Amino acid sequence: MTYFTGKVAVVTGAGSGIGRALALELVQRGARVAISDVDAHGLAETEHQVAAAGGEVRADHLDVTERERVLAYAADLVAHFGAVHQIYNNAGIAFTGDIEAMDFKHLERVMDVDYWGVVNGTKAFLPHLIASGDGHVVNISSVFGIISVPTQGAYNAAKFAVRGFTEALRMEMVSRGRPVKVTCVHPGGIRTNVARNAGSVDSLDHDALATSFDRVARTTPRRAAEVILNGVEKGKARVLIGADARVIDLVARVAGPHYQRLVGRFAGKAGL
Ligand SMILES: NC(=O)c1ccc[n+]([C@@H]2O[C@H](COP(=O)([O-])OP(=O)(O)OC[C@H]3O[C@@H](n4cnc5c(N)ncnc54)[C@H](O)[C@@H]3O)[C@@H](O)[C@H]2O)c1
Incomplete structure (x- = not known):
């Protein structure tokens, strides 16, 4: 038996x-698991891999920005599985460029x-997660x-917003005695x-950006998933993945707002 045994988990x-x-x-x-994505091909491949691993899986095409669809999807999954216990609001995109050079539409799309997308998923599933009792x-x-x-101004804004929203939700669930961990x-x-x-x-240069990301991204997705689920099982408020994340978290706590000078200098040297 694990924290996950028999639970219904939704992954966007x-x-x-x-x-x-x-x-x-x-x-x-x-x-x-209930899995979804806007990429039908990638979704079918995940469905295939999960089924081959012997798992029970339901796959749906879902755009997390379409609020009404996300609300209907949540109700549909409860009808299908009988309950939903966990939502992993994972779908995301990135956009690179100086704020000065970015169009409003780029900033809006990332947000x-x-x-x-995270708000839609959280709000759509929250009543069902509460009803699950766990x-x-x-x-x-x-x-x-x-x-x-x-x-990374667009991405930073969205990911800081996710953190603010999620941390408030966690405190609310604790203080209102709701059976939902966050x-x-x-x-x-x-x-x-x-x-x-x-x-x-x-x-x-989009290709050059992707190549330099590949050079610095050290953790495998599989290891990331293990670390996430280990943290979820422990009910952690915050899960950091990788040595790079732990160093960045430390720098932010020790340096406070002075991190901007350090990062700004480093970014300047790296041509960012
Ligand atoms: N890879 C990293 O280094 C890294 C670091 C920090 C955070 N993250 C976050 O992790 C999450 C997963 O990213 P990943 O690295 O696996 O990237 P990925 O591009 O491999 O996967 C993201 C998936 O989200 C899907 N998606 C995009 N827009 C969607 C939408 N509107 N509705 C539904 N699905 C949509 C894509 O089709 C894709 O399958 C994202 O939120 C990302 O911001 C990734």
């Missing part, structure tokens, strides 16, 4: 990377997926929800398609 953005690894790790720990909300922020860096996840660099799938302002 499960067609790739951390979401796919989470779905696989969840079934290995005894959960039944729509990375922040409002719920858990797991929201994926980033180390860039702990510190900001140049060229965990905010801050991955460092994880070797996924996030940089290849990311947008960027025209002046930047």
